[in-house]
Amino acid sequence: MKKHYDVAIIGGGIIGMSIAYHLAKAGKQVVLFEASEVGKQTTSAAAGMLGAHAEGEGYEDTFFQVGRASQSLYEKLKVDLRHESGIDIRTSAGGIMKVAFTEEEKQALCRMQHLSTFEWIDAGSVKKCMPQMAENILGAGLIKEDVHVEPYAVCRAFWKAAVMYGAEVKECTPVIEVKREKEALAIRTTVGTFTCDDLTVASGVWSGRFFEELGLSHSLYPVKGECVSVWNQGPALEHTIYHDHCYIVQRDSGKLVVGATMKPNEWQTVPTLGGIEAVIQKASQLMPSIKEMPIDQCWAGLRPATNDRHPYIGRHPEDQRILFAAGHYRNGILLAPITGEIIRDLIIGKPVKKEWLHAFRIGRKEALFV
Ligand SMILES: Cc1cc2nc3c(=O)[nH]c(=O)nc-3n(C[C@H](O)[C@H](O)[C@H](O)COP(=O)(O)OP(=O)(O)OC[C@H]3O[C@@H](n4cnc5c(N)ncnc54)[C@H](O)[C@@H]3O)c2cc1C
Known part of the structure; x- marks a missing residue:
């Protein structure tokens, strides 16, 4: 039966x-x-x-x-x-800092200003809590609720x-x-x-x-994302750094997860050198010291998109x-x-x-x- x-x-x-x-x-x-x-x-x-x-x-x-x-x-x-x-599902504190390099990006972020969960932080204050950040940022929107697991x-x-x-x-x-x-x-x-x-x-x-x-x-199709993790050799990041779909996430283990590419309709789950290079390029514009950090591993996954x-x-x-x-x-x-x-x-x-x-x-x- x-x-x-x-x-x-x-x-x-x-x-x-x-x-x-x-x-x-x-x-x-x-x-x-x-x-x-x-x-x-x-x-x-x-x-x-x-x-x-x-x-x-x-x-x-x-x-x-x-x-x-x-x-x-x-x-x-x-x-x-x-x-x-x-x-333990390892919920972090700190939330996400969405970075602005241009006045236009700042304006777009400040559309969230009416939300009690959003706070605009000027460049000087960002650098005080995250000295690793690039010199040329205008500031960042801090969203403390956007933690990670x-x-x-x-x-x-x-x-x-x-x-x-x-x-x-x-x-x-x-x-x-x-x-x-x-x-x-x-x-x-x-x-x-x-x-x-x-x-x-x-x-x-x-x-x-x-x-x-x-x-x-x-209308389900894959959007391939490639990531790399490195061993953070500087101070731990207080907040996830985020800009234009690129992010750097601090893990408890001391690793930083850096992602990710966006490649529609690719079914192959092996990361490519070009993909990882693009991720490192974007991440180093946010945090220049990341280029010197030892690589832990690279991987890719398929986002199920509609x-x-x-x-x-x-x-x-x-x-x-x-x-x-x-x-x-x-x-x-x-x-x-x-x-x-x-x-x-x-x-x-x-x-x-x-x-x-x-x-x-x-x-x-x-x-x-x-
Ligand atoms: C690089 C990257 C970064 C991401 N970052 C984030 C993030 O920070 N925050 C966030 O919210 N989301 C993030 N996502 C998206 C998130 O990972 C996905 O939306 C989520 O994992 C989808 O989960 P799922 O269970 O639907 O799919 P999956 O995890 O793919 O699980 C589907 C399962 O179905 C199984 N399966 C397939 N066919 C069959 C079958 N015929 N019979 C039985 N089993 C079958 C597969 O083996 C698989 O295990 C990210 C994705 C990628 C690729």
């Missing part, structure tokens, strides 16, 4: 794991299928910034509100996950805690096919077929094939048993807690804000982001 679960999840990155954790904690019988190893794809490539402000385009829109809501969920999660899994630690903590609440996690078990039978959904994997009442597709940039196989058009840069979170328009949580692009670490809560609430029948469901609905006609 096929083994039956309340909910099956495809994909063991931070998004699938957050969903598994939230549902198992709510008492659902959950199984998660991961094609390779948990958290070892895009999740492990991330810097871990919770950049609700740093990444936001409009500071009033739904995406910003959802980002802020997810950011604040981390406050409680870090305590709960520590207790439930024994893992260790992405793989968060994913592992969700995993351990989900298992503690009874979830089954099957690594090295790719899902081959989903069959929509009348009485239940049948999930065919390399180790057999399982059935479930509800299914969530959370397989990152690889979710595209499931949209297609389940009769939906979609045309409007917003994720798909919600139900299949024609089959309520199937849900999607994919396309988190540059913000999957930030949005993992709220995504887990939204999918949980949809499945257990708790209300979810209508405007959130509308913004992230499956089958929306996205405008192309420029």
Whole structure:
């Protein structure tokens, strides 16, 4: 007989794991299928910034509100996950400093001035707390709430805690096919077929094939990001430095994570010399001494992008048993807690804000982001 679960999840990155954790904690019988190893794809490539402000385009829109809501969920999660899994997700203090080199960049940043979470710091004051910064900056916007976490630690903590609440996690078990039978959904994997009442597709940039196989058009494509980490030989950075999609993040271990390139439609996950050179070039304009620091390692990951840069979170328009949580692009670490809560609430029948469901609905006609 096929083994039956309340909910099956495809994909063991931070998004699938957050969903598994939230549902198992709510008492659902959950199984998660991961094609390779948990958290070892895009999740492990991330810097871990919770950049609700740093990444936001409009500071009033739904995406910003959802980002802020997810950011604040981390406050409680870090305590709960520590207790439930024994893992410290390594939340940093300090937040992000968005640097301006020109008057135009300063004006753009100061559009956040009305937010109580934003503070403009002049060049002299920036240099006082971060003497490593380049001489020619005009100043920086400091957003203390945009802290960072260790992405793989968060994913592992969700995993351990989900298992503690009874979830089954099957690594090295790719899902081959989903069959929509009348009485239940049948999930065919390399180790057999399982059935479930509800299914969530959370397989990152690889979710595209499931949209297609389940009769939906979609716009999921990879945006490759290359990073390098170096051993910081100077004083630890008090804040993450951020400018024009380039960032330098201080890790507890003494390493600095420096990222990242943006290469649309590249599926290859090996970093290139040219990519790493470009990252170092940009980072050294922010912090010249970085060029002298010993390299730790280089890597690349595939951001799951959609045309409007917003994720798909919600139900299949024609089959309520199937849900999607994919396309988190540059913000999957930030949005993992709220995504887990939204999918949980949809499945257990708790209300979810209508405007959130509308913004992230499956089958929306996205405008192309420029
Ligand atoms: C360089 C870089 C820096 C980033 N920095 C940040 C940051 O600072 N802050 C932030 O919020 N976000 C950041 N991101 C984005 C973030 O990493 C992603 O949005 C997030 O990891 C997506 O998580 P996921 O679980 O959807 O995908 P993944 O982590 O890729 O997980 C999907 C999983 O599905 C599995 N899978 C695929 N097909 C199948 C199948 N058929 N059956 C079973 N399993 C399958 C895969 O093996 C994989 O483990 C960054 C990304 C990159 C590349």
